[in-house]
Structure formats: structure tokens, C-alpha cells
Amino acid sequence: MDTRLNEEDLAFQEEVRQFLTESWDDEVRARCSNPATMKEGVEEWQDRLYKKGWMAPHWPVEYGGTDWSVTQKFIYNSERATFGAPEAVPFGVTMVASVIIDYGSDEQKAKFLPRILQSDDWWCQGYSEPGAGSDLASLKTRADLDGNEYVINGSKIWTTYAQYADWIFCLVRTDSSGRKQEGITFLLIDMKTPGITVRPIDTIDGFHHLNEVFFDNVRVPVENRIGEEGKGWTYAKSLLVQERLSIAEVADSKRALTELRELARGEVNGGKPLLEDPLFAKRLADVEIELMAVEFTELRALASIAEGDEPGPESSLLKLQGTEIQQTIQQLRMDVAGYYSGTLQGDLGADQLGHDFADSAQKNFFRGRAASIYGGSNEVQKNITAKYVLGL
Amino acid sequence: MNFNLSEEQSLIRDSITRFVSENYGFDQRNTVVAMDHGFSTEHWQQFAELGWLSIPFAEAHGGFGGGPVDTMLIMQEFGRGLVAEPYLPTVLLFGGLLQSGADAALQDEYIPKIISGELQGAFAYLERQSRYEMTDIATTARQEGSTWILNGEKTVVLNGGAAQKLIVAARTSGKQFDRAGITLFLVDAGSNGFKSTVYRMTDGQEAANLTLSNVTAEAVIGTTGDGHALMGPIIDSACTAVCANALGAMEALNALTLEYCKTREQFGVAIGSFQALQHRMVDMFGACENVKSLLYRAVCAAQEGDDDARRSMLALKVMTGGAGRLIGGEAIQLHGGMGMTDELSVGFFVKRLMIINTLFGDADYHQQLFAKLVNDSVSDQSTQNSQAA
Numbered sequence: 058m059d060t061r062l063n064e065e066d067l068a069f070q071e072e073v074r075q076f077l078t079e080s081w082d083d084e085v086r087a088r089c090s091n092p093a094t095m096k097e098g099v100e101e102w103q104d105r106l107y108k109k110g111w112m113a114p115h116w117p118v119e120y121g122g123t124d125w126s127v128t129q130k131f132i133y134n135s136e137r138a139t140f141g142a143p144e145a146v147p148f149g150v151t152m153v154a155s156v157i158i159d160y161g162s163d164e165q166k167a168k169f170l171p172r173i174l175q176s177d178d179w180w181c182q183g184y185s186e187p188g189a190g191s192d193l194a195s196l197k198t199r200a201d202l203d204g205n206e207y208v209i210n211g212s213k214i215w216t217t218y219a220q221y222a223d224w225i226f227c228l229v230r231t232d233s234s235g236r237k238q239e240g241i242t243f244l245l246i247d248m249k250t251p252g253i254t255v256r257p258i259d260t261i262d263g264f265h266h267l268n269e270v271f272f273d274n275v276r277v278p279v280e281n282r283i284g285e286e287g288k289g290w291t292y293a294k295s296l297l298v299q300e301r302l303s304i305a306e307v308a309d310s311k312r313a314l315t316e317l318r319e320l321a322r323g324e325v326n327g328g329k330p331l332l333e334d335p336l337f338a339k340r341l342a343d344v345e346i347e348l349m350a351v352e353f354t355e356l357r358a359l360a361s362i363a364e365g366d367e368p369g370p371e372s373s374l375l376k377l378q379g380t381e382i383q384q385t386i387q388q389l390r391m392d393v394a395g396y397y398s399g400t401l402q403g404d405l406g407a408d409q410l411g412h413d414f415a416d417s418a419q420k421n422f423f424r425g426r427a428a429s430i431y432g433g434s435n436e437v438q439k440n441i442t443a444k445y446v447l448g449l
Numbered sequence: 450m451n452f453n454l455s456e457e458q459s460l461i462r463d464s465i466t467r468f469v470s471e472n473y474g475f476d477q478r479n480t481v482v483a484m485d486h487g488f489s490t491e492h493w494q495q496f497a498e499l500g501w502l503s504i505p506f507a508e509a510h511g512g513f514g515g516g517p518v519d520t521m522l523i524m525q526e527f528g529r530g531l532v533a534e535p536y537l538p539t540v541l542l543f544g545g546l547l548q549s550g551a552d553a554a555l556q557d558e559y560i561p562k563i564i565s566g567e568l569q570g571a572f573a574y575l576e577r578q579s580r581y582e583m584t585d586i587a588t589t590a591r592q593e594g595s596t597w598i599l600n601g602e603k604t605v606v607l608n609g610g611a612a613q614k615l616i617v618a619a620r621t622s623g624k625q626f627d628r629a630g631i632t633l634f635l636v637d638a639g640s641n642g643f644k645s646t647v648y649r650m651t652d653g654q655e656a657a658n659l660t661l662s663n664v665t666a667e668a669v670i671g672t673t674g675d676g677h678a679l680m681g682p683i684i685d686s687a688c689t690a691v692c693a694n695a696l697g698a699m700e701a702l703n704a705l706t707l708e709y710c711k712t713r714e715q716f717g718v719a720i721g722s723f724q725a726l727q728h729r730m731v732d733m734f735g736a737c738e739n740v741k742s743l744l745y746r747a748v749c750a751a752q753e754g755d756d757d758a759r760r761s762m763l764a765l766k767v768m769t770g771g772a773g774r775l776i777g778g779e780a781i782q783l784h785g786g787m788g789m790t791d792e793l794s795v796g797f798f799v800k801r802l803m804i805i806n807t808l809f810g811d812a813d814y815h816q817q818l819f820a821k822l823v824n825d826s827v828s829d830q831s832t833q834n835s836q837a838a
Contacts (some may be wrong), residue, residue, distance in 0.1 A: 191785070192715035195716070258790050261790070261799070326581055327580075327582035328585075336816065395811070399605075401648060410648065426789060427786075429782055439725070
């Protein structure tokens with residue numbers, strides 16, 4: 058056991074810091090944080106990552122990934138979060154790409170992977186349905202084979218960024234005769250295909266990110282099917298593990314905690330910084346201790362993956378604990394904002410409102426409530442852990 | 450001992466329940482909140498006609514002469530429907546301060562106008578640096594002849610956009626954080642040098658930041674330099690009132706969540722059949738019952754002028770903050786993705802509960818006041834005991 062960084066790691070850390078200092082500049086930062094320019098901002102940022110060769114660090118080198126060690130991945134992610142730079146949007150590069158790499162045909166790899174790497178295509182995820190949330194396998198969107206095409210009818214819900222997406226990866230039902238997990242097929246669908254409509258969903262955080270996607274006799278060529286018909290559940294599950302690992306966002310929580318501490322130092326009540334309030338200090342210490350533990354749980358998981366073990370059900374625990382920590386930090390940020398946490402800044406400047414982080418605190422707080430719901434609700438993660446880890 | 454309502458109180462409650470059920474459906478509330486200032490003047494006139502605006506005021510001014518129980522009933526039922534009309538700022542804060550501190554002429558002039566629904570008011574006590582410390586007042590007032598001139602800034606003034614008259618806390622002597630030297634002033638929103646910047650709160654209500662540049666006050670409310678003592682009891686009773694509002698919201702939110710869990714099916718059954726979720730709904734129910742018990746305790750103590758009234762009020766405010774957080778968080782979680790949308794009222798209830806937690810100081814702030822109150826009185830007691838021995 059040794060967690061010290063060696064010389065090579067330190068040199069890598071320096072390289073990462075230098076890249077972030079140069080590339081994560083004020084201009085791209087401003088574009089990414091403004092909802093109106095977010096898409097262009099993210100594309101610009103991902104383009105800079107691509108040019109550096111770091112758009113897809115977890116992909117095999119042959120497809121444009123890196124040969125980073127676990128330690129290097131950890132260093133990169135820590136530094137990225139410390140600088141406040143976002144991860145690449147996960148639906149393409151992290152989620153569908155891992156399925157294409159593991160189960161896709163050579164033609165699919167050649168067609169889709171370079172476009173994902175260069176941010177030419179935005180992807181969204183067509184998993185949940187109005188009647189299939191926690192119970193994902195009960196999904197009903199139908200795909201009927203007609204010649205060389207599937208005809209899709211049904212709807213998907215909670216589809217993040219469907220309004221931007223060029224492609225959607227979808228779980229569809231091709232057979233209803235057997236167990237519900239059987240008869241599910243994994244399809245890649247061009248969002249421009251006739252018969253697809255996207256309905257925005259208004260959410261409690263005031264951002265437009267969620268949508269419902271409707272399919273009305275949408276025709277999809279058979280060559281857009283991943284692997285075999287009826288085996289979609291197996292492919293989908295491997296992706297769910299990836300998704301859970303990416304949701305924990307431990308490095309980002311570390312940065313959020315550091316920021317929180319500074320905000321609490323600046324917030325004064327009766328002449329005393331909030332940081333010196335014993336109840337607040339305890340809450341802050343509680344979440345920091347949790348985070349220190351989860352950080353090493355994540356490292357342990359990454360190390361075991363590097364040694365060739367499959368990431369398994371323990372990813373559920375990371376998702377569970379990681380999202381609880383995110384939400385605790387978001388709540389504490391609201392507490393620091395005090396009575397301002399209930400204000401909506403709207404078009405006012407921060408100086409007119411009289412507070413500079415309350416508006417983002419409340420938006421992030423409300424948006425963050427979704428983290429314990431998406432990627433399999435935290436209740437589902439507990440069920441998975443009880444069943445597959447504890448054998449209950 | 451009993452926890453029953455009088456016949457009169459039952460009638461008031463029933464009429465508010467009826468109003469809420471007829472006028473505060475999901476779409477109806479959205480329409481109201483989208484109106485100017487975030488509420489319906491038509492509803493406000495209806496409140497006046499039904500006598501609800503008169504409830505806390507003395508009979509001498511045409512009021513109903515109601516007590517804490519009556520205020521509780523109104524606020525609780527309003528909470529159930531997330532009623533948007535500014536009862537707290539106009540009637541309880543502005544009206545409460547007038548009733549308890551203004552001279553007879555001002556009371557005769559303004560209280561009947563509140564009761565008739567003509568006058569909207571607000572209480573401007575917060576400043577951007579003050580957080581929850583109400584003695585942290587930088588706004589100043591200086592005397593010129595017989596008039597007072599105010600300068601400074603006030604923030605997050607509830608109903609500050611619609612209010613025609615406001616009561617503003619300013620410092621007339623003493624240093625930052627001194628209790629003495631704070632004075633309350635009646636200010637007209639149309640005064641020269643009075644500027645307001647309005648915005649909405651997350652639950653839809655309107656608030657304003659005020660800039661006062663050499664604003665001439667209309668009158669002093671209460672005694673010069675003694676404003677802190679005047680506002681204390683009004684804020685204490687407003688704390689109890691907003692907790693009643695929170696209780697109504699919690700009851701409604703628990704009912705919505707329970708209904709959802711009974712009807713939403715996954716894995717072929719209602720999700721409410723899962724034990725893990727059942728236990729959490731029991732915790733939500735228990736949290737709500739705790740708030741109800743402390744609310745009754747605080748209201749009875751206040752009504753009876755009990756020495757213990759402040760301890761009960763602080764306990765209630767702490768419990769309400771925690772219960773609101775638990776119930777709000779679980780309500781979103783148990784509704785799943787639907788809880789994230791503005792297509793259900795879940796999020797609106799959660800936002801109201803979160804705002805109530807921060808009003809007049811959050812749960813952590815009140816918990817420390819509670820500890821100090823209780824521990825100081827215990828050490829007083831033991832000092833007395835040891836002296837007696």
C-alpha cells in the first residue's frame with residue numbers, strides 16, 4: 058500500500074495544471090456557465106481537450122484514448138475539478154462510447170467514435186419512460202422489424218439535452234413474450250429522423266435540461282442496432298455501471314467544499330464569521346470526513362478496475378454516497394446564503410440583488426436533487442448493494 | 450385542558466379551507482403568482498370582506514380581537530394552498546407593529562385601512578450584511594427639527610414592491626449590534642429619495658431591496674431608540690405564524706406524496722408497498738406531528754402569557770426548519786423525476802418550506818438561541834439554589 062505520487066506522477070500533475078491554466082480560460086468559462094451559450098462553450102472546451110488528446114482518457118489508445126494509469130486519471134480529475142472545469146458531457150464520450158467500444162461493430166466504431174471524440178455529435182440517453190423509472194426493464198417503447206428497418210413507437214422521458222442532441226441511444230422492446238429483461242434491444246437513433254418530437258420539461262431549478270422524446274413510426278436502419286437483438290439489457294447494464302461511477306463526482310465535491318469553506322468565512326453573523334459557528338463548523342466537518350472516505354473508496358474501485366477486475370455492484374455505493382455528499386454541500390451553501398437563498402436574481406446584477414452566490418446556490422441545490430434520482434435512484438442502488446454485495 | 454377549536458374558530462378555518470380548495474388549484478395558483486406583485490388584489494378584497502384581515506386587530510379599530518390560535522388557523526390553511534397573498538408582511542408584521550407601537554392617531558388612520566384591504570404594508574429590517582442578526586443595522590436616521598431623515602439600504606423586504614407604507618428599522622444612536630438605539634419609522638413608498646428594486650422569491654412571492662437617500666420619515670413608531678424591544682415580540686409571534694404556515698404546507702406535501710406512492714406503480718406494484726419507502730413516509734408523518742405538537746404548545750403558551758412561551762417558540766422554529774428539510778427532500782425523492790418538474794406543486798411546497806426556515810433566522814440560529822435561553826436559566830437557577838443553601 059502506497060498512495061504517494063512518484064516523480065513521473067508529479068511531472069504529469071504539472072502538465073495537467075499547465076494545460077488547465079492555459080486552456081480553461083475566462084472566455085470559455087464564461088460561455089460554459091451561461092445557459093444561453095453553454096452548448097457552444099462546452100463544444101469549445103471539448104475541442105481544446107481533443108486537441109490535447111485528453112477528450113477521452115478512459116478509451117483505449119487505438120480509438121483516441123490514453124494509456125493513463127489509475128493515478129494519472131485521478132490526478133487529471135482532481136486538477137480538472139480544482140480548476141472548476143467541467144467533465145466532457147457524458148452521454149457520448151462516457152456512456153454510449155463505452156457500449157460501442159465493447160459491443161459495437163467495426164463500422165459503428167468507425168462511424169461514431171471519431172465524431173464523439175471531436176464533439177461533432179451531441180448524444181442523449183433514451184432509457185427512462187413515463188412508466189419505467191426505477192423499474193427500467195419494464196420499458197415499453199416498441200421496435201418492430203419491417204424489412205431492413207425497425208419502426209419505433211413510444212416515448213422516453215427525463216432526456217437531458219435532447220434539445221441539443223444529434224443522436225439518441227435507446228433501449229427499445231423487440232419482444233414482449235419472455236422475461237422483461239429479455240426482448241430489449243439497444244439502438245442508435247438519428248434525432249433528425251421523421252417522427253421524433255421533443256417536449257421540454259420545466260424543472261424546479263429553472264434551467265431547461267430535461268425533455269420528453271416521442272417516437273411516432275420512426276424508422277431506424279437495422280445497422281444502427283448494437284450487438285444482437287434482445288441483448289440490449291446486458292449492454293445497458295454495463296453502461297449503468299459507468300454512469301454510476303461518473304455520477305459520484307468526488308473531485309468536484311472537493312472543490313465545492315473548499316469554496317463552501319471560503320464562503321462561510323466571508324459570511325458574518327453578529328460580527329462573527331459563519332465558519333466559527335459551532336453548528337455550521339460541525340456540519341462542514343461531517344461532510345468533509347464523509348468525502349475523505351468516499352475519495353478513497355473511489356480510488357480503491359479504480360485500482361481494482363486497473364488490475365482487471367470488472368467494476369461491479371460496489372459502484373452503487375459510490376453513486377449513493379457521492380450524491381449524498383453533493384447534496385449536503387449544496388444544502389450547506391444554501392445555509393451560508395441565509396435569507397438570500399430564497400431569492401431569484403432574474404435579470405438583476407449581483408450588486409442590485411445584494412448577494413453574489415445565492416442565485417447559483419439555489420439553482421444548483423434544486424438541480425442537485427436529481428442526482429439521487431437519476432442513474433438509478435439511490436433506493437435502487439441500496440437494493441442492488443443488498444442483493445449483489447450483501448447477498449440478501 | 451383541550452385542543453379543540455371554538456365554534457367561531459371552526460367557522461374561520463372552514464371558510465379558509467373552502468377558499469383554498471376553490472381558488473388555489475395548481476393552475477389557479479400559477480395564474481395568481483404571475484400577476485403584478487405576485488398576488489391577486491381580488492383575493493385580497495375577498496379576504497377583507499370575509500373579515501380575515503381584521504383578525505389580529507383590536508375591536509376598537511374594527512378588528513376581530515383574535516389571538517395566536519386564530520392567526521395559526523389562518524396561516525396553516527394558507528400554507529396548505531401556498532396562498533400567495535401577503536398576509537404575513539401586511540397584516541402580521543406591518544399591522545402588528547402599528548398595533549403594538551404606533552400612537553393612537555396613526556392606529557386610527559391606518560389599521561382600518563389594512564382591515565378594509567386598501568393598504569399594503571411591509572417591514573424592512575434586513576440589510577445585506579446583517580444575515581440573521583437583527584441588531585446589525587447600518588441604516589441611519591438623523592433628526593432635523595421635528596423630522597427624521599433616513600439613509601441606507603434594506604434588503605429582501607417581503608411585499609416591498611406592493612407596499613404603500615413601510616416600517617423601516619434604522620439606527621438613531623449606538624453602535625453596530627447595539628440593541629439600544631434602533632428606531633422604527635413609518636415611511637411612505639412614494640417619498641422623495643425612496644427607491645425600490647423588486648424581484649421574486651423562489652416560492653413566487655415578491656420582495657424588494659430599498660435604497661433610502663435622505664428620505665423623510667412620516668412618523669416614529671414607538672419610542673425613539675427602543676425599536677428592538679418593539680420588534681422582538683412581533684417577530685416572535687411572526688415566527689410562530691410562519692411555522693403554522695409551514696405545517697399546512699407539510700401536511701399538504703405529505704398528502705401529495707402519500708397519494709403518489711399509493712398510485713405510482715413500478716415492478717408491478719404501488720411503490721408505497723415497499724417497506725423502505727413506508728418507513729420514510731412514517732418519518733415524514735412523525736416530523737409533521739412533532740411540528741404540530743410544538744406549534745400547539747407555542748400557541749397555547751403565547752395565548753396564556755406563559756413564561757415558557759419563548760422557549761416553546763424557539764423549539765418550534767428549530768423543529769420546523771428540520772422537519773421542512775426532511776419532508777421537502779423526501780417529497781422530491783419519492784416523486785422521482787416528477788418531483789423535479791414544475792408540472793406538480795411539490796417543488797413549490799419545498800421552496801416555501803425552505804424560505805420559512807430562513808425567515809427571522811434559520812434552525813441553527815434558533816437552536817443556539819434556544820440553548821442559550823435554557824442553559825442561562827438553568828445556571829441562574831443553580832446560582833439561586835446554591836445561594837439559598
